[in-house]
Amino acid sequence: MTRLQDRIPGRKQKDVFALVHKRSVVSKQELLESGDWTGSTLTRTLEELTALGVLEEAGFGESTGGRRPILYRTNPAYGVLFGLDISRMYSLLVLYDMHLNKLDSHRWTMTERMTPDVFIAEVAAQAEAMLAARGVPPGAALGMGIGAVGPLDRSAGTIVAPLYFPAQGWQNVPIAAALEERLGIPVLLDNGANAALLGEHWASRGQQYQHLLYIHVGVGLRSSMMVGGKLVYGAVDMEGAIGQMIVQADGPKLHPGGNYGSLEAYASIHALEQRAQSQLKLGRDSLLRTLPEPDKVQYHHLLQALGRRDPLAVELFTQAATYFGIGLANLLNILHPEKVILGGPLISADPLFFQTCTRIAIQNTYYYPSYQVLFSRGELGEEALVTGAAAMVIGAMTE
Structure with missing residues (x-):
């Protein structure tokens, strides 16, 4: 089994390949301007990578007065x-x-x-x-x-x-x-x-964002951060930590290992299901009452009711989005990313959640409007x- 690190020999070759992959299609001059290698070294390196099959010539760029520059890109047929x-x-x-x-x-x-x-x-x-x-x-x-x-x-x-x-x-x-x-x-x-x-950073590589925050809102809350184009890793796996951010100190606990009043207890699929079941038991009027028992309410039932603009469903999703927006504002005030990408079932289900949470986040961001952040539902969706x-x-x- 060939190790991935061994497929491209040498540090210079790896660095050139990484730049070409990042830029999609690039000329030799652009590569020279992006690195500290000489023209002869870069020429030799490009020839080596082309012979290896990981790069290929991709036609000619626009002339700036002399010969049209050869363009390079990664070779899509190098492997699967x-x-x-x-x-x-x-x-x-x-x-x-x-x-x-x-x-x-x-x-x-x-x-x-x-x-x-x-x-x-x-x-x-x-x-x-x-x-x-x-x-x-x-x-x-x-x-x-x-x-x-x-x-x-x-x-x-x-x-x-x-x-x-x-x-x-x-x-x-x-x-x-x-x-x-x-x-x-x-x-x-x-x-x-x-x-x-x-994935989202790769899809938006032409926009050159370097400081990104990603949050997936679904059964739980999952997050990641990129600084200077590099993922940030902690001493332990941090993916689910955002869900334990306390937004209401005397609030409920979603699961035995969680915090009281955590963000996931207000803004997650399980939280929505529990809140809907509780409200139906209190006698709230809703399309959801057509189900035999309140405890049978699941997320897909809530989506159906929201699609029909059932007042209770709209209220529950708005409340969840409001709490999530407060948690998002806390992250913006600490991390100050250039762009925030939101994904997951609660984001993709209906525009209401995304619109509400981003509005609340902006309202509670300390340096706004001098600090501007771009909110996105991403370019790749669930993929x-x-x-x-x-x-x-x-x-x-x-x-």
Whole structure:
């Protein structure tokens, strides 16, 4: 099995490849202006990378008075790679080329049947089938990146103790090693929020944002931060920490290990379900009362009621978005990102949540309007995570 770090020899070669990948299409002059190498060194390096097959010539740029410059880009046919999104409700495997164009995909619903052993076997079988369909020999893919629900141990490739998985057994799962053994390719693991932010950063690479905050709002709250174009890592996996931000000290606790009055107790799918059930038991009038029992109310019922602008559903989503906006303002006042990308089921379900939470956040941002932040629902939608997971494979080639 070829290590990803060994595919491109030498620090100069790795740095040039990284710049070309970042810029998409770039001329030699632009590369010279971005690095500290000489013209002859860069020419030799580009020739080496082209001969290796990781770069290719991409035509000619506009002339500035002399000969038209040769353009370079990564070679999409150099190899294929996988991205894998492991989430609580759904998981997704996608096969990509080197430009992260989707070649094939398969989606699973994470039911009670999806124990780690079953899931790993099905992922391996699907990956092998995707490669076989394109005539790629077993073990010839570059690698697989996984973005998974945390907490996890990134260096060990282990999913440690995620909450709310429907199936049993998702504690201390050595997912990276298990898939490496079955597929014979390198497998990398990071939390889903980091992977999603990598995906969105890659998709918006032409805009040159360097300080980004990503938050996924769904069953739980997951976040990641990028400073200077690099992901920020703490001493432990930080993905779910935002959900434990206290916004109401005497508030409820969503699960036994959480804080009282935490943000996730007000702005998450479980919080919405619990609040709806409580209000129905109090006798609130709503379209949701057509269900046999209040305890049967689930998120999809709330979405249906919100789509019909049921007053109770609108109230519940507005309250959740307001609390989330307060938590978001706290993060803006501490971190001051240039851009905030919001994703997940609560963001994509209805414009009401996004519009409300961003308005509340701006109202409570201390340096506004001198400090301006861009809010976005992202360019990749629900495929940000799996795209970023695949991008991890390309990134590892430059380490």
